[in-house]
Amino acid sequence: MANAVSAPSTVPVGWPHRHLLDLERLTSDEVRLLLDTAALFKEATGGCRQKLSVLAGRTVVNLFFENSTRTRTSFSLAARRLGADVVDFSASTSSLSKGESFIDTARNLEAMGIDAVVVRHSTPGTPHLLAQHLHVGVINAGDGPHEHPTQGLLDIFSIREHVGDLRGVTVGLVGDIAHSRTARSNLWGLTKLGAKVILCGPPTLVSERWREFGVEVSHSLDDIVPRCDVLNLLRIQFERQNTRPFPSVREYAHLYAMTGERLKRARKDLLILAPGPINRGVEVTADVADCPQSLILDQVTNGLAVRMGALWLICGPRSAGDSSEAAAAARHI
Amino acid sequence: MTKLLIRGGRVVDPSQGIDRVDDVLIENGVVAAIDGGGSAEETIDAGGLIVCPGLVDMHVHLREPGREEDETIATGARAAVAGGFTSIACIPNTEPPIDTQANVEFIHQKAARADACNVFVVACVSRNREGKELAEIGQLVEAGAVAFSDDGAPVADAELMRRAFEYCRMFDKPILAHEEVLELSRGGVMNEGLVSLVLGLPGMPAAAEDVMIGRDIALAEVTGGRLHVMHVSTAGGAALMRAAKARGVRVTAEACPHHFTLTDESLRGFDSNFKMSPPLRTAADVDAIIAGLVDGTIDCIATDHAPHAREKKMLELDRAPFGILGLETAVGLAVTRLVVPGRIGWPRLVEAMSTLPARILGINRGTLRPGAIADITLIDPDCSWQVDVNAFQSKSVNSPFHGWTLQGRAVATIVGGRVKYRLGS
Numbered sequence: 001m002a003n004a005v006s007a008p009s010t011v012p013v014g015w016p017h018r019h020l021l022d023l024e025r026l027t028s029d030e031v032r033l034l035l036d037t038a039a040l041f042k043e044a045t046g047g048c049r050q051k052l053s054v055l056a057g058r059t060v061v062n063l064f065f066e067n068s069t070r071t072r073t074s075f076s077l078a079a080r081r082l083g084a085d086v087v088d089f090s091a092s093t094s095s096l097s098k099g100e101s102f103i104d105t106a107r108n109l110e111a112m113g114i115d116a117v118v119v120r121h122s123t124p125g126t127p128h129l130l131a132q133h134l135h136v137g138v139i140n141a142g143d144g145p146h147e148h149p150t151q152g153l154l155d156i157f158s159i160r161e162h163v164g165d166l167r168g169v170t171v172g173l174v175g176d177i178a179h180s181r182t183a184r185s186n187l188w189g190l191t192k193l194g195a196k197v198i199l200c201g202p203p204t205l206v207s208e209r210w211r212e213f214g215v216e217v218s219h220s221l222d223d224i225v226p227r228c229d230v231l232n233l234l235r236i237q238f239e240r241q242n243t244r245p246f247p248s249v250r251e252y253a254h255l256y257a258m259t260g261e262r263l264k265r266a267r268k269d270l271l272i273l274a275p276g277p278i279n280r281g282v283e284v285t286a287d288v289a290d291c292p293q294s295l296i297l298d299q300v301t302n303g304l305a306v307r308m309g310a311l312w313l314i315c316g317p318r319s320a321g322d323s324s325e326a327a328a329a330a331r332h333i
Numbered sequence: 334m335t336k337l338l339i340r341g342g343r344v345v346d347p348s349q350g351i352d353r354v355d356d357v358l359i360e361n362g363v364v365a366a367i368d369g370g371g372s373a374e375e376t377i378d379a380g381g382l383i384v385c386p387g388l389v390d391m392h393v394h395l396r397e398p399g400r401e402e403d404e405t406i407a408t409g410a411r412a413a414v415a416g417g418f419t420s421i422a423c424i425p426n427t428e429p430p431i432d433t434q435a436n437v438e439f440i441h442q443k444a445a446r447a448d449a450c451n452v453f454v455v456a457c458v459s460r461n462r463e464g465k466e467l468a469e470i471g472q473l474v475e476a477g478a479v480a481f482s483d484d485g486a487p488v489a490d491a492e493l494m495r496r497a498f499e500y501c502r503m504f505d506k507p508i509l510a511h512e513e514v515l516e517l518s519r520g521g522v523m524n525e526g527l528v529s530l531v532l533g534l535p536g537m538p539a540a541a542e543d544v545m546i547g548r549d550i551a552l553a554e555v556t557g558g559r560l561h562v563m564h565v566s567t568a569g570g571a572a573l574m575r576a577a578k579a580r581g582v583r584v585t586a587e588a589c590p591h592h593f594t595l596t597d598e599s600l601r602g603f604d605s606n607f608k609m610s611p612p613l614r615t616a617a618d619v620d621a622i623i624a625g626l627v628d629g630t631i632d633c634i635a636t637d638h639a640p641h642a643r644e645k646k647m648l649e650l651d652r653a654p655f656g657i658l659g660l661e662t663a664v665g666l667a668v669t670r671l672v673v674p675g676r677i678g679w680p681r682l683v684e685a686m687s688t689l690p691a692r693i694l695g696i697n698r699g700t701l702r703p704g705a706i707a708d709i710t711l712i713d714p715d716c717s718w719q720v721d722v723n724a725f726q727s728k729s730v731n732s733p734f735h736g737w738t739l740q741g742r743a744v745a746t747i748v749g750g751r752v753k754y755r756l757g758s
Contacts, residue, residue, distance in 0.1 A: 125603025145533030
């Protein structure tokens with residue numbers, strides 16, 4: 001079946017980067033280009049269901065130093081939908097347990113002739129260090145609490161599908177902002193596209209200093225619910241906390257869980273997002289997670305679209321006239 | 334023994350209030366005269382150079398014994414003279430820690446064999462650096478220890494710290510304190526602030542340092558002990574020091590070149606060469622450290638030279654160790670950051686890098702008085718040079734200043750009347 005939109009043949013000239021490491025340092029045009037490219041692939045694959053061959057012959061490595069099922073599966077599927085080969089490499093099965101440094105591990109993989117590395121690591125900046133040491137493209141699939149650019153993009157993509165233009169849209173990011181890479185990537189991406197961002201949670205998880213970036217900080221979910229067009233409910237990352245930042249899960253849920261009761265005081269068209277895996281009963285109750293305004297499952301599908309777009313921009317062929325840094329580097333190899 | 338004449342340099346010796354162009358005559362390893370006269374078998378033309386009492390770095394990690402892959406006493410001592418230092422004090426967080434007479438003696442012997450600069454030994458405050466009971470401080474003093482420190486870690490137990498101040502008082506030895514409340518900085522890799530917030534890196538708040546400085550000032554005050562605060566990095570710490578000195582508490586402090594040069598913005602590239610403890614702070618802190626050096630709140634400059642083998646720094650930020658090289662860039666950074674912009678003059682710089690560290694350690698150095706041991710550093714104040722870690726004498730290369738262009742460099746280092754280092758030879 002022919003789709004209305006066909007896949008592009010070369011990477012657009014407006015994309016000058018070899019890597020996708022964070023959203024903070026991208027321009028708003030580059031964020032838009034990522035989203036538009038994702039939309040293109042979503043349509044060209046009939047809603048992320050069909051397979052293309054635009055990256056045939058390319059090999060993508062999923063280099064995961066931290067456990068992940070959903071993100072890795074999503075990247076693998078996205079690469080395969082574009083025709084690329086995928087290798088999964090996880091730290092537990094590697095020589096890392098024998099004391100090899102992560103840079104050596106990545107260099108070894110590179111020497112096997114790969115085209116891109118999708119990396120997840122518990123330490124912020126690890127993808128950036130890999131990018132300095134490797135010649136192939138690096139995509140950050142989450143570096144500790146720093147950034148998770150494709151997650152941020154897929155959240156924004158899902159919102160954009162419903163509201164069109166993000167300018168003036170109010171998005172509440174609720175929960176464990178301190179330890180959330182999703183929060184940071186959302187914050188930068190959303191503000192670059194003109195959305196108003198409110199960060200909400202207890203002061204132990206939401207620093208007042210975020211105000212210095214022009215975003216609103218609130219410690220009361222009840223206060224912000226009626227003002228939000230979108231709520232993105234972030235998971236409490238118990239595993240990254242030294243000392244528990246609130247007295248009990250019960251108290252946290254009392255103050256910050258998105259419940260059916262709170263939903264009644266929200267706008268009718270409020271959109272609910274959650275990057276998952278969700279702790280039902282902590283950040284969000286089951287009735288809200290499954291309500292009609294919930295985009296939780298849309299997010300999963302759109303994750304494929306965004307990752308296809310990102311993989312295409314990082315390892316797709318460059319047009320002959322493209323003199324960008326990435327094209328120059330690609331010719332160099 | 335031969336005579337050595339250092340001719341025509343700008344002699345800067347704050348211990349005697351000297352700052353004039355003159356000749357320095359060395360005879361039998363001691364300063365014979367500064368009076369524009371005399372002749373000698375050997376002459377060094379010091380025209381255009383600063384001639385000052387040999388520089389003293391009171392905070393150096395030599396790593397030996399135990400971590401010779403990072404540095405040895407010999408390589409560290411050679412790095413010291415290449416940086417213009419005639420004396421260094423080594424910190425006892427080695428493996429084993431320096432908490433016995435035998436270990437002190439080991440360092441003295443290795444340093445004598447290296448035959449580069451003087452190495453003075455700082456010994457542990459607590460036995461095995463465990464922070465539980467006092468080391469045998471009296472016997473360590475007899476072996477030659479000049480000060481006491483558990484650096485690398487604070488003395489967390491406030492009562493033990495109080496006892497250490499009281500006990501060291503009878504030997505008139507200072508305690509060099511690493512000021513950090515570990516509960517507040519736990520897991521941290523950089524300064525807690527806007528940059529750590531954006532990067533998602535665990536932070537070490539300034540309060541972790543300030544709270545401990547406050548505690549130790551109070552303990553020094555109540556005991557009459559001598560507190561020397563190591564590597565002050567915060568505006569709050571400088572303010573506490575200023576207030577304590579105004580009250581007459583016996584406190585001194587040092588600042589490191591990296592803390593008056595770099596800010597936490599440097600961590601944006603995630604390079605572990607910018608990871609040290611205390612961490613790089615904000616621009617406001619840098620300004621406060623410089624102001625403290627200018628008005629004397631912070632007495633001296635020390636490097637906290639902390640070598641780590643290349644492979645140890647080639648790790649994720651949270652796994653890479655804390656530390657930065659210091660010996661071979663200290664003069665260049667101090668001149669470039671403090672003297673060239675006119676924040677301090679040469680007499681204050683020499684005071685901060687020679688006179689006062691020698692006085693705090695109670696060692697007979699830091700002066701060109703006739704009869705003093707002829708430890709002398711010659712500095713070219715105009716020399717513009719590019720830092721190249723691969724040309725360092727140190728065994729390690731963990732300096733974030735690689736490739737920087739600095740002004741001011743030691744061109745000759747004379748220890749006990751003998752030339753131990755000359756640039757370019």
